[in-house]
Amino acid sequence: MTMTRLPLTIWAFFITAILGVLSFPVLLSAAVLLLMDRGFGTSFYMSDIVTSSGALDATGGSPILYEHLFWFLGHPEVYIILLPALGMTSEIISTCSRKPIFGYRAMIGSMLAIGFLSFIVWGHHMFLTGMNPFLGGVFTFTTLLIAIPSAVKAFNFITTIWRGNVMMTPAMLFCIGAVSAFISGGVTGIILADSALDISQHDTYFVVGHFHIVMGMTAILGMFAGIYHYFPKLYGRMMNMRMGMAHFWVTIVCGYGVFLPMHFLGEGGLPRRYYENTNFPMFDHFLDLNILISIFASVGVLAQVIFFFNFFYSIFRGPKASQNPWNANSLEWTTPVEHVHGNWIGEIPTVYRWPYDYSKPGKEKDFVPQNIPLDDNEEEH
Numbered sequence: 001m002t003m004t005r006l007p008l009t010i011w012a013f014f015i016t017a018i019l020g021v022l023s024f025p026v027l028l029s030a031a032v033l034l035l036m037d038r039g040f041g042t043s044f045y046m047s048d049i050v051t052s053s054g055a056l057d058a059t060g061g062s063p064i065l066y067e068h069l070f071w072f073l074g075h076p077e078v079y080i081i082l083l084p085a086l087g088m089t090s091e092i093i094s095t096c097s098r099k100p101i102f103g104y105r106a107m108i109g110s111m112l113a114i115g116f117l118s119f120i121v122w123g124h125h126m127f128l129t130g131m132n133p134f135l136g137g138v139f140t141f142t143t144l145l146i147a148i149p150s151a152v153k154a155f156n157f158i159t160t161i162w163r164g165n166v167m168m169t170p171a172m173l174f175c176i177g178a179v180s181a182f183i184s185g186g187v188t189g190i191i192l193a194d195s196a197l198d199i200s201q202h203d204t205y206f207v208v209g210h211f212h213i214v215m216g217m218t219a220i221l222g223m224f225a226g227i228y229h230y231f232p233k234l235y236g237r238m239m240n241m242r243m244g245m246a247h248f249w250v251t252i253v254c255g256y257g258v259f260l261p262m263h264f265l266g267e268g269g270l271p272r273r274y275y276e277n278t279n280f281p282m283f284d285h286f287l288d289l290n291i292l293i294s295i296f297a298s299v300g301v302l303a304q305v306i307f308f309f310n311f312f313y314s315i316f317r318g319p320k321a322s323q324n325p326w327n328a329n330s331l332e333w334t335t336p337v338e339h340v341h342g343n344w345i346g347e348i349p350t351v352y353r354w355p356y357d358y359s360k361p362g363k364e365k366d367f368v369p370q371n372i373p374l375d376d377n378e379e380e381h
């Protein structure tokens with residue numbers, strides 16, 4: 001199989017792996033330096049620290065260094081969580097719209113661009129650490145650049161669905177939810193990426209609302225989409241559709257119900273990371289909104305009970321799945337329902353085409369799996 005015949009899910013996993021290999025060692029190094037500071041008398045992070053027993057030996061270090069090292073992992077980590085969800089979303093949206101994915105190469109290019117840029121934006125978490133305003137401007141610029149590949153992906157998701165013969169499976173609903181969260185959470189990122197605007201929003205609930213929608217909701221909705229879509233492949237049985245739909249609608253409404261109001265709390269100046277704010281009367285009028293958030297959060301958690309019941313019940317009692325229940329093209333759906341050693345009985349299939357030949361003109365069926373050879377006069381995508 002050539003790289004341009006790989007499903008976008010696999011591309012996403014591949015790029016995620018590269019990000020992981022490059023970013024986690026930095027966190028490990030940061031932790032080693034921390035251990036040295038705590039246990040072996042070095043001063044990477046400590047400087048001029050005076051305790052009741054006098055000044056510590058430690059000099060010359062900087063606690064800000066820890067922040068730099070942490071966020072050098074921390075920002076790529078966002079995409080380590082996000083990209084697999086976006087990869088599966090591409091796959092499922094194409095399959096369930098019965099249309100080729102729009103802009104296959106642009107999708108790969110966008111993921112590579114997001115992956116590269118994710119390493120040069122970490123300073124946007126640190127605008128208020130006393131960083132040089134020029135440097136803040138540089139991090140603002142690189143961060144805003146990420147909006148371009150992100151927008152390309154969002155447009156490609158939408159144009160793939162556009163005029164498609166859409167199958168509204170629970171997986172497809174969760175994908176649409178993931179794209180919705182990716183867009184609505186991404187838009188507020190443009191505000192936070194700007195070092196000047198960030199001054200008023202930093203460390204408020206606005207930040208909490210933003211990143212839980214763009215990273216948390218997108219990744220979790222995408223993960224659920226993947227579970228509903230690949231369940232028949234995993235367990236040879238189908239999950240219950242109606243329960244899946246109910247799970248989706250309660251989850252998406254509660255997700256937005258929890259995180260959307262947080263933007264207003266943040267605009268009002270409510271700081272994050274406090275257990276309670278009862279000592280600050282100026283935040284008293286935010287109490288109602290906080291109670292509303294708690295109600296949405298509780299109902300949202302209850303909705304997950306539907307999912308867990310559906311999941312475990314279907315493993316044992318779900319109706320038996322056919323080999324390829326969604327009429328999908330990618331190779332995993334050509335394996336037998338019963339799991340066998342080596343995945344396929346006999347020869348490993350040859351791949352002749354990309355996995356997005358849906359509704360191809362001149363074809364009998366609206367899908368052509370990857371192991372079907374090209375016709376004499378057929379062109380590859």
Ligand SMILES: [Cu+2]
Nearest residue numbers: 075122124125
């Ligand atoms: Cu970041």
